[in-house]
Amino acid sequence: KEAETQAKLANVVVLATGGTIAGAGASAANSATYQAAKVGIEQLIAGIPELSTLANVRGEQVMQIASESITNENLLQLGRRVSELADSKDVDGIVITHGTDTLEETAYFLNLVEKTDKPIIVVGSMRPGTAMSADGMLNLYNAVAVASSKEARGKGVLVTLNDEIQSGRDVSKMINIKTEAFKSAWGPLGMVVEGKSYWFRLPAKRHTMDSEFDIKNIKSLPDVEIAYSYGNVSDTAYKALAQSGAKAIIHAGTGNGSVSSRVVPTLQALRKDGVQIIRSSHVNAGGFVLRNAEQPDDKYDWVVAHDLNPQKARILAMVALTKTNDSKELQRMFWEY
Numbered sequence: 001k002e003a004e005t006q007a008k009l010a011n012v013v014v015l016a017t018g019g020t021i022a023g024a025g026a027s028a029a030n031s032a033t034y035q036a037a038k039v040g041i042e043q044l045i046a047g048i049p050e051l052s053t054l055a056n057v058r059g060e061q062v063m064q065i066a067s068e069s070i071t072n073e074n075l076l077q078l079g080r081r082v083s084e085l086a087d088s089k090d091v092d093g094i095v096i097t098h099g100t101d102t103l104e105e106t107a108y109f110l111n112l113v114e115k116t117d118k119p120i121i122v123v124g125s126m127r128p129g130t131a132m133s134a135d136g137m138l139n140l141y142n143a144v145a146v147a148s149s150k151e152a153r154g155k156g157v158l159v160t161l162n163d164e165i166q167s168g169r170d171v172s173k174m175i176n177i178k179t180e181a182f183k184s185a186w187g188p189l190g191m192v193v194e195g196k197s198y199w200f201r202l203p204a205k206r207h208t209m210d211s212e213f214d215i216k217n218i219k220s221l222p223d224v225e226i227a228y229s230y231g232n233v234s235d236t237a238y239k240a241l242a243q244s245g246a247k248a249i250i251h252a253g254t255g256n257g258s259v260s261s262r263v264v265p266t267l268q269a270l271r272k273d274g275v276q277i278i279r280s281s282h283v284n285a286g287g288f289v290l291r292n293a294e295q296p297d298d299k300y301d302w303v304v305a306h307d308l309n310p311q312k313a314r315i316l317a318m319v320a321l322t323k324t325n326d327s328k329e330l331q332r333m334f335w336e337y
């Protein structure tokens, strides 16, 4: 009987990378003061016996770190493991437990480079498992539920926190402390409640199976850096980043990716030296940067990141630069992904 149920259930692999979902604090009152990346994946899975009603779940500890420390090498390592598992006949869905600080970057990266229609769900939590009202258990339960469902196939990399199913492309950490931390300017794709998914919309941008990028062809990622803009900004950071070897600089601009008149000549000169200049916006609820609005991008040969925030623009720029250094091609990719 048990073998029969097992045969019917989907096989889901949970790849653990660390973060608060694997965090531990000194007391149950410590919802904000704790250490991330402390608890191993076996213990996390064992803590949720209800998972066995959703899927045959097994865990793998890929790394154990706080996500602000994730490197490009870590991203590639994780991406390659996801790809191997997605190619395996014995795997129906993949869940990645992740710190929330750069979760949106990893989710977008996988969304661009994994050639599979199997569900890939990235999940984190805002409180460690040792805290009162910890959110990690339910978030992970929901992630496994979505990963084991047929309806989640072909929808790109997804993120489950706070009962919502978000597109890994669109979602961003908008606030810390609150469990309602992850939002998308364009809204969630669905909800997951008591292990059942309810879908409302689909991503419109190219991803996974429909992407021209493939983790199998990416040996390394180029250096792409971000410079933040504000009143009285100088060009020091831009120059330093270019000097340190950045192939592209994401301008984390004010408003519509606007560029201070003090910085414009420097960015023009850097572009002439071969550095790609990509205008993004750091406005809180999500930017919307258009070509030749605010700045003459055609004339300067700059690229706009459109609605991608600076950290997501960095991910796409790195992946895109593995294929082309043509600014027109880069701009096409920024519209399509």
Ligand SMILES: NC(=O)CC[C@H](N)C(=O)O
Binding pocket: 018, 019, 020, 021, 036, 065, 066, 067, 068, 098, 099, 100, 101, 102, 124, 125, 126, 127
């Ligand atoms: N809520 C979190 O996961 C934040 C913990 C840690 N800074 C990380 O991103 O891994």
